[in-house]
Structure formats: C-alpha cells, structure tokens
Amino acid sequence: MIRLDGVTKRFAGGAVALDDVALDVARGEVFGIIGRSGAGKSTLIRMLNGLERPSAGQVLVDGADVATLDDAALRTLRRRVGMIFQQFGLLGSRTVADNVAFPLKVAGMGAGDRAARVAELLARVGLSDHGAKYPAQLSGGQKQRVGIARALATGPDILLCDEATSALDPETTRDVLALIADLNRDLGLTIVLITHEMDVVRQVCDRVAVLHAGRVVEQGAVADIFLDPQAAETRALLAEAGEQVTADFAEFAGRVVRWTCHGDTIGQPVLTMVARETGADFAILDGRIGRLRDERYGQLTLGLSGGDTDAAIAALGRYGRVSA
C-alpha cells in the first residue's frame, strides 16, 4: 500500500534528514516508526501525504508517486490519507463539531450531509456530547479524539499518526492507542505512526522500523524487534523503556541461555517440568513477561547448572525459542 524506495531528504544548508530509506507498509497493518527526536521521523511521515518532498527516491502510496503529483492530485490523495498530530492541530476559533466538519466543507460536502456525518464521527470517538464546545474546553485526550474524528471525516484508507500520544498522560495514551487499534480492526485502516516510545509500538504495532540519524537500522515484526533486537540503537531504545535484558552474566558459573515463549506456554509450569525430567537446576537471572499488542510473551535469561544441561536446553526448545 505504501512503499518508500531510496528516499533521501537533504535540507537547504546540507543537513541530511533521511538517508536512503526503504520501507513497505502492507494494507491493513499498523506500522510503527520509532526513533529519537532528530532521527528524521517527522520528515518521513510527512512524505506520505506530500507535506514534505524527497530530494531523491520514490514515495509510492497506492502506486502513485506522491512527489510527482500536481496540486489537485495531491489534494485528492490527502482526502484519502488522514493525519493526527502531537499538538492536535485543532482550530481554536471553531467548535468541536465545526472542526470535524472542516475537511468535509473543504471537500465540498453540503451542510445537511455534513451534520449527519459529524454526528456519526463524534459518536465513533465517544464525544457526542461535546460538539458545541471549543477545543480549549477539552482535555488533551479529548482533543486528540477530535483530531481522530476529523482525520476520519473524509473516509480515508490510511491514517498517519505524528507522535499522537506524546503530549498525553499514560492513561490517556492507553485509551487513545486502544481507539487507534479499534479503528485498524473495524475499518481496516492502514496506520503509520511515528513515536519515540517503545511502549506505543508494543501496544499497537504489527511491524516496526527503527530510525536512527536518518537511516533505517532495523525493521521487522514487533515481536522480533522486541525479543531479539539486532541493532545497538534498538537495544538502547528498549533499555530506556526498561525492556531489554542488558546485564552481563559472565560471572555465572553454569550455562546462560535466553528462552523466549509466546501465548499459551505462559501459564504452564515449563521450568519445573524440564527440571524434573533432566535434573538440571535453573537460576532465573533476568526476565520479563508482557504483551505485544494482543499476544502474551515471556523472555527469561536462565542460568543452568547440574544434571543434563543439553537435554534441558533441548526440552526448553520444545516450548519456545532458545538463544545464547
């Protein structure tokens, strides 16, 4: 659905914001782009609706090269690509209902149809009673819901989220992310979001690309990136989120392995079963159990000693994945 190929952005003055970026976003998936501020995320997401143009390379949205579209074609494309923003971008001089109606008015929809569509959209985001208020009277989470309703107004197939939860508190962040996940499921929206928080990626994304200094250093399924990060930048981002096993276990006398399991395996007494079977002893050196979008996962760093450690490792492999 979205394909970036060799995308490079140089700003006047020589700064390189993006360097030879290649990405593929499939229809109906939630694709995350994570990186620190200054990594080029904002520039990257703005390429997808032509707010920024690449210095080199192609940005294909549904087969059309965004950079080569003329103004009229670009406006048509933008009605199919909704966008929400960190600072919401609402019009303070208009009511909530008028904000949501704005893209419809711009698209030339008549007043009667507009009112019906606005009521439907406000109900979708749970703000039916707030249509007559002004944005300044709303909380941050409510403002972002207005932003989402507005982005959905013209019935887009793609939703771009520009640090959409970065200005919100953790609880509101969860609510807004849950709403985004619902939209993805119910409307089949393809969603591209940029964030600097691993937690956001963990909660809603199917796949993720890690952006560092304008380059994609790693991309893949969220579970793979999360549980088996390869790039140093990915590990650093995970460590900041309190997620990655970073300690050094060289001082442990026995063998150290990392064991990763998913789904129903969590809740089974795997370690004690394997211990009885093989006579091996387990020391749990580090570990985490959590949820990636809807799937549960567990990852333990185990120190093995005594008994038949090879058999124990083989047995663990039947329940999950063992890595060094």
Next chain:
Amino acid sequence: MSGWFADIVWADIAQACLDTLAMLGGSLVLTILFGLPLGIALFLTSPGQVWANRLGNGALALAVNLLRSVPFIILLIVMIPATVLLVGTSLGVAGAIPPLVVGAAPFFARLVETALRGVDRNTVEAVQAMGATTRDLVWRALLPEAMPGIVAAATVTAVALVSFTAMAGVVGAGGLGDLAIRFGYQRFQTDVMVVTVALLLLLVQGIQMLGDRLVRRLVRG
C-alpha cells in the same frame, strides 16, 4: 489673554475633530485593505510555508523595511508629488491619507505576519493534510485563527495613525494636531494645546478600549 479657554474658537476645535476622525477612518480602512494582503503574502512566502519563496519574501521584506525606516515626518514631505498625482492635492484630509496609508500599511503588515506566525504549526499542517486549497487555508483557517491578533494589530495601528495625523498637521492636513501646533505652540495658546491633547487622549483611549473588547469577544474558551 483674558483667561483660560476664553479665546478658544470651539467651531475650529469641532472641525479639527472631524478632520482627524476622517483622516483616521479613511487611512485605517485603506491601511487594512493594503496591509492585510501584504502581511498574508509576507507570511505565506516565508520559509516552510505554502508559497515559500526566498526571493519573493526578500523583496517584500525589503520594501516593507524601507518604508518603515523612513521617519513619518520625512515620508510626508517626500510623498508630496505622489500624493498630488494620486488625489490632486497634498493639502487637507484627502492630501493626508496617501502618506498615512504608506506609513502605516507596512507596519500593520508586519503585525499581521506576526499574528499569522502565532497560529500553531500543527494546525496549518492539519488543514493542508486534509486537502485544503491555499485559499481555504487562508480564509477558513489562518485568518479566523489569527483574528484576535489581527484585531489587536489594527488597534495598535489605529493608535499609531492618530499620532501620524497630528504630524500630518504640520504640512497642512488640518485636524487636532494642526490646531495644537498653530494655536497651542506658535501662538502660545496653552489652553488650545490642553484641549487638543485631552481630545487626542480620549480618542486613543476609546480606540484601545474598543479594540480590547473586540479581542476579548473573539478569544474562545
């Protein structure tokens, strides 16, 4: 001099008031008419905006800065030939309006540009991202969002115009400033000076109050 206020010709004062109000009203309307599009153009051609154009923006900025750097009293005199060409005379209310507009419009344009710059960047992007034309962006988003700032700018400009009209009095424009200079200063009629200054003060107060009230009404939430 028999006593304070005895020698004042009140009919002259009334006429001067009307002249000042006419100069102010006429020049304010024209200043907004020319300054607003100029301010919008300054904003839209600046880096990162929809019409970003370094050359165009540079040319506009240069013109605005040139006009703003000429002291108004000099501008009044320099403009006399152009004023005569435009309105047929350099005297009276009509003769004062062209230099007033040329003096105030660039000032107002800069204030409009600043007010537009105050509109949240995400708001501008959001409107662009929904497929709005530049015309929609300006008329339906930028101007309504910046309206409190623009009204405040018009208020400040109107106050500046009041002081400009007083200066225009020096070159034969009439009005309260002219009265203050000819009678209050040159003929040592301190009472005329006091009355004109009091009237100017009232006028400025009135403009500021009106502007503030309008701004308050425009700010939502």
